[in-house]
Amino acid sequence: MIVNTLLRSLLLCLLSFGSLAETRIAVLDFELKDLTLAPGVPAELQRTASIKPLLEQELTRAGYVVVAIPDQAQQAANSGVGYLFDHADAAAQLGKQFQADYILVGRLHKPSFLFAYLMGRLVKVADGKLVGDYISESKGPNASLTIKAVESLTGKIDHDLDRRYSPPPPAKLAY
Template structure:
């Protein structure tokens, strides 16, 4: 192997690795769609608010660069509840403003007191195309179940992107 070939191969590998490490994802605040007879109770509002930071943490653990979008910018782009969730093109425009490669718009859909669905839509910012539409079920309001649903959501997102995420092993229960 000549010196130029070796140098070219090494440079190509470094550039390939650096492009993998630089996938930039913006995660928007999750919206609560509570269809129960007691919608919007403080515990559900709090659980919904916990999803974004948990998801960002897991995406960072997988090696993605998480792009922060200020709440005010999200509110300005959102023409109403569910607008960004239903309009990939508008979500992509918001992501472009903050140099994200992808933007994830999420919702906690709660049709019952017994379970809820973490729903996420991943949009490629460059062309506004929907990359994935994900759902993870969470049975009950327990925080550990919400964390498991976030890990499941992260696995699904990563499957469509880089395939490098491994959720943490289940926690052992103390006896």
């Protein structure tokens, strides 16, 4: 009787652990919304393009399964700049095509030369509902600050999902 109860408990633990390990998230390319007097400079386009792979890396490190969505599929689903960001239902349909549980639509919003906001909207694919609307600030164009903003964004996403992400410790600066 005790052995049966222990085996059942162990099986339940393994099943629940297995389901946590299989949370599937698709991350779309981030769009740049640059409101400065010199919008779309190459450095900003490069920073914007770096966000998706950095975020996928952090989500993978946290134990999520990252689902790839081809650029052509994202472009076909996007009826214009900001469309998928503003239409959770359309983003969910795209995620459903690739068997994702969640889809993250992102934007780099740059109102100033001094700072930018990494914005992400996490949508549950099954019902098309918005799970979370996240913002992380990045002061300055420095790549290490963008990485810290991505880590912050990952922590916010994980907080609403499985709560298992621990950002890396801050780097020690040599003086």
